[in-house]
Amino acid sequence: MEKNIKRIYGIDLGTTYSSIAYVDEYGKAVIIPNAENERVTPSVVFFDENNIVVGEVAKESAKLYPNEVVSFIKRSMGEPNFIFEYGSETYRPEEISSYVLKKLAQDAAQYMGEKITDVVITCPAYFGINEREATRKAGEIAGFNVRQIINEPTAAAIAYGSLDTSQDRVVLVYDLGGGTFDVTMIDIRKDSVEVICTGGDHNLGGKDWDDRIVTYLVEKYQEETGIEEDILDDPDTWQDLQLSAEKAKKILSQRPKTPVSITHGGQRVKLIIEREKFEELTEDLLERTVDFTREMIQTAQDKGYSGIDEIILVGGATRMPQVSGRIENEFGMNAKVFDPDEAVAKGAAIYGWKLSLNDDLVRRISEKTQKTIEHPENLSEMIEKSEISAEDFKIAAQELADDTGYTLPSVENAMLRVKNVTSKSFGVVAHNATDEQIVFNLVLRNTAVPVNVKKKFFTAVENQKTVLIQIMESETSDIEVPIEHAEEIKTAVLHLPPNLPADLPIEITFDLNDEGQLHITAEETSEQRQVEVVLDTASVISGEELERAKERSQSLVVH
Numbered sequence: 271m272e273k274n275i276k277r278i279y280g281i282d283l284g285t286t287y288s289s290i291a292y293v294d295e296y297g298k299a300v301i302i303p304n305a306e307n308e309r310v311t312p313s314v315v316f317f318d319e320n321n322i323v324v325g326e327v328a329k330e331s332a333k334l335y336p337n338e339v340v341s342f343i344k345r346s347m348g349e350p351n352f353i354f355e356y357g358s359e360t361y362r363p364e365e366i367s368s369y370v371l372k373k374l375a376q377d378a379a380q381y382m383g384e385k386i387t388d389v390v391i392t393c394p395a396y397f398g399i400n401e402r403e404a405t406r407k408a409g410e411i412a413g414f415n416v417r418q419i420i421n422e423p424t425a426a427a428i429a430y431g432s433l434d435t436s437q438d439r440v441v442l443v444y445d446l447g448g449g450t451f452d453v454t455m456i457d458i459r460k461d462s463v464e465v466i467c468t469g470g471d472h473n474l475g476g477k478d479w480d481d482r483i484v485t486y487l488v489e490k491y492q493e494e495t496g497i498e499e500d501i502l503d504d505p506d507t508w509q510d511l512q513l514s515a516e517k518a519k520k521i522l523s524q525r526p527k528t529p530v531s532i533t534h535g536g537q538r539v540k541l542i543i544e545r546e547k548f549e550e551l552t553e554d555l556l557e558r559t560v561d562f563t564r565e566m567i568q569t570a571q572d573k574g575y576s577g578i579d580e581i582i583l584v585g586g587a588t589r590m591p592q593v594s595g596r597i598e599n600e601f602g603m604n605a606k607v608f609d610p611d612e613a614v615a616k617g618a619a620i621y622g623w624k625l626s627l628n629d630d631l632v633r634r635i636s637e638k639t640q641k642t643i644e645h646p647e648n649l650s651e652m653i654e655k656s657e658i659s660a661e662d663f664k665i666a667a668q669e670l671a672d673d674t675g676y677t678l679p680s681v682e683n684a685m686l687r688v689k690n691v692t693s694k695s696f697g698v699v700a701h702n703a704t705d706e707q708i709v710f711n712l713v714l715r716n717t718a719v720p721v722n723v724k725k726k727f728f729t730a731v732e733n734q735k736t737v738l739i740q741i742m743e744s745e746t747s748d749i750e751v752p753i754e755h756a757e758e759i760k761t762a763v764l765h766l767p768p769n770l771p772a773d774l775p776i777e778i779t780f781d782l783n784d785e786g787q788l789h790i791t792a793e794e795t796s797e798q799r800q801v802e803v804v805l806d807t808a809s810v811i812s813g814e815e816l817e818r819a820k821e822r823s824q825s826l827v828v829h
Contacts, residue, residue, distance in 0.1 A: 275674055278388040278417055278626045280425070280618025281374060283367060283405065285344040285475060286448025287586065288313045289612060290374040291619035292382070297680045299429060299616035299623075304377040310611050311377075313370050315340045317356040323829045324373035333513065336505035340366050342449050345472060347408075348400030364404050365819040368411035373828045375412065389414045390622040392614050395421040395452045395468040396693040398743050399759050402786045411819045417625055419785055422447075423454035424465055424690060425617030426584040430608055431458040439579035440466070442567070444597060444605070445614075446559060447585035449475040453563045455570040455578075464689040467569040467716040469562050474555065476519070476587030482551040483515035483543065491532045494539045501534045522548050523590050549592045556596050563597070569716060581605040584613045627670065627684035634666035653685075690784055691716045695747060698778060699740040700727055702750060709742045709751040712780045716747065720783045729766070729774040729794075737764040737776055739792050764792045764800070 280291045280299070287310040291301045301309045306326060316328035317338045323331065332339040338356065346352040346363045354361045375386040391414075393405045402419050409416035423443040430441065438459045445452040452470035456463060488501055488511070502508045514530055521528040527544040567578065583594060583605050597605045609616065632643050639662055643652065652658045671678045697711035712723045729737065744756035764776065774794060781789040793800035 275630055276388055276626055277384070278390060278619075278622030279378065279386055280615050280620070280622050281371065281389050281391045281409075282422070282425070282615035282618060283344065283371065283391055283393070283408070284310075284313055284447055284614075285342055285450055286313055286477065287311065287611065288370050288374060289615040290378050290386075291612070291615040292378075293619050293623035295675060297623075297676055299619045301612050301615060302378045302381050304374070305380065311370070311373060313341070313344065313367075315343070315366050315369050318829075321829055322369050322826060324369050327829075329513075332509045333506065336509045339509075342477060343367055343370075345449050347404040348398070348402075362815070362819070364408045365411055365823070367405070367408035368819070368823055369826075369828050371408060371412035371414070372823065372826065375414070376828060387413075387415055388417050388622070388626075390418050390420060390618045390625070391416060392422045392425045392618050393419055394450045394470060394472060395423050395454050395465075396470040396472060397421075397786070398694045399696075399786065399788055401472075407816065411816070411823050413820075413823060417622060420618060420621055420688070421452075421454070421465070421468065421690060421693075422614045423452050423456065423468065423584070424463065424688060425615075425621065426582070426608070426613040427454075427456040427458060427463050427617065428620050428686075428688065429613045429617035430582055431463055440570070440575055440577065442563070442578045442581045444559070444563060444581060444583050444588065444593075445470075445585045446583070446587040446593060447475050448587065449473075449477050451475055451559055451562065451585075453559070453566045455566050455575065457575070461685065462687040462689060464687075465691045465718075466573055466575055467566055468691060468693050469566050469569075470693075471558065471562065474558060476516075476585075478555050479519055479548075479552050479587065479590070480512060480515040482555070483518055483548065484511045486543070486547075486551055487511055487515065487530060487532050487541075490541050491534065491539050494541075495537055497535075497537075501532075504534065507534045518543055519548070519590070545591075552592075556592060559593075560596060560600055563601075567601075573716075578603070582608040584608055584610050586611050621688065624684040624686055627676075627681055630670055631663070631666050631681070631684065634669060635662055638662055638666060688784075690719050690786075692719050692721070692782060692786065695744045695751070696780060696782065696788060697742050697744070697751070697756070698727070699738075699742060699753065701730065707753055709744060709753055709756040711744065711746075711749050711751060712778070713782055714747050714749070715745065719786070720781070722779065722781045724777055724779045726775045726777050729770065729772060729776065732772045733769055734766055734772075734774075735768075736766060737792065737794070738762075739764060739778065739790070741788075741790060760790075762790070762792065764794065766794055767797050770794075770796060 282289050289310045291299050294300050304311045311325045312329040314328040316323040316331045343363050343366045379386050391409050406416050423445050441456050443454045450472050451474040454468040455466040518528050518530050522545045532539045588610050594605045667681045671681045695711040695715045696713045697709045700710045702708050712725050739762045741760040742756040743759045744751050777793050779791045791802050
């Protein structure tokens with residue numbers, strides 16, 4: 271590989287397991303095994319005195335040191351009130367997640383013989399502003415140049431689409447991971463991957479199936495022993511049952527029944543769990559995923575897509591046979607289990623590879639044409655608009671292919687366009703016609719991004735000194751939403767000049783980029799005063815706290 275082609279790695283930062291991938295010299299995405307020679311690493315962090323331990327050892331240590339082990343931290347990303355205390359230090363979810371990222375990077379660097387610097391990190395499609403920013407900060411704390419945050423189902427679709435780009439098709443990506451669920455409709459074409467709509471639940475995943483087994487085991491233990499106490503109040507018992515439940519779930523995905531033993535307070539109970547019972551205990555969880563899937567199919571129909579060509583299942587929890595069975599029964603077509611543990615990381619790596627090739631194409635074309643390309647991601651649009659000639663592009667692409675050893679079609683495919691949608695609606699608090707405070711959404715859920723929207727609002731009274739701009743996020747697709755159905759993500763103050771009349775227009779602009787980052791400006795029209803809001807949200811680690819986390823991370827070796 272030519273030295274000036276920078277390798278960009280793809281990372282699936284998962285709730286239960288994480289992985290890292292790259293694209294090899296043949297243009298194929300490859301998972302990098304960790305130091306334990308496993309292809310996935312448990313997203314579990316163990317604070318072992320002066321050491322940070324990540325992965326399988328940390329997961330096993332949860333039995334003995336439940337208060338020093340952190341699991342499922344992804345579910346807390348972007349939460350302002352989550353703090354983990356250990357010793358005299360406090361840790362936010364972003365820093366804890368960064369340790370998982372560092373473990374992946376350290377092991378990959380040893381395997382690849384090069385330092386991992388540039389990455390694409392995935393997140394659930396429904397992640398909002400806070401969670402996406404938190405994911406980016408986790409990467410920065412780990413020492414990465416985070417090139418992009420992309421949606422997990424989009425990454426899976428890129429990996430799937432890369433296998434066969436000869437025909438256009440509409441694919442439903444059903445992504446049931448360890449801690450999160452996404453369902454996304456995607457239009458895959460030869461030169462683009464376009465998200466049609468997306469939805470999901472960040473509190474629904476394989477862990478919830480585990481929890482149902484745990485609840486059942488506790489009930490059976492109480493029946494057998496006559497003990498009425500909640501044995502889950504004992505941290506050791508709780509951890510033991512969590513591990514036993516996960517193991518039982520995996521066995522029941524392969525066999526019709528499995529033995530399980532429960533030990534607490536010196537008493538031991540053995541029992542058999544049958545797959546039929548397991549499916550009965552978790553039937554409502556599966557139905558929730560089906561409801562989300564129906565909703566997305568209807569949303570796609572509203573956008574003019576009449577049907578689905580394929581359903582692909584990704585995420586480790588889709589290995590449970592009841593998942594594919596229920597989906598096939600409901601929607602009348604075979605669902606393909608596609609690389610459930612690895613598709614997301616591989617797709618992120620392919621996306622990173624395309625970014626890298628695109629960077630080099632931009633450099634070559636700029637040198638050849640003496641034109642500055644300010645937005646490299648718009649290269650394909652510039653060619654379409656004849657701002658850059660097709661001939662100049664072909665020459666640059668052939669040179670790049672010759673220098674790297676990649677085929678010319680592979681280099682040309684680096685122009686693949688990925689079009690996403692927003693998974694939330696974004697708006698501001700305003701008064702409606704009956705003078706009620708509501709949230710007025712400027713950007714609606716499942717709108718294609720990037721998007722720029724302007725809307726005029728008006729001051730309420732004469733000589734108003736300030737305008738309070740409350741920026742809100744919600745799950746609904748309605749334009750007007752009750753305040754209690756939305757969440758505040760930022761507040762800005764626009765200071766007004768004196769002696770203004772009532773009903774002075776205030777123009778608010780929402781600019782949402784393709785990565786889900788929101789930039790807002792508000793301007794009053796008399797003196798063109800304006801306020802700009804960049805959403806480095808208060809609930810995400812920042813300032814001195816962020817710098818301290820980076821400093822700790824730089825001197826840290828993760829085991």
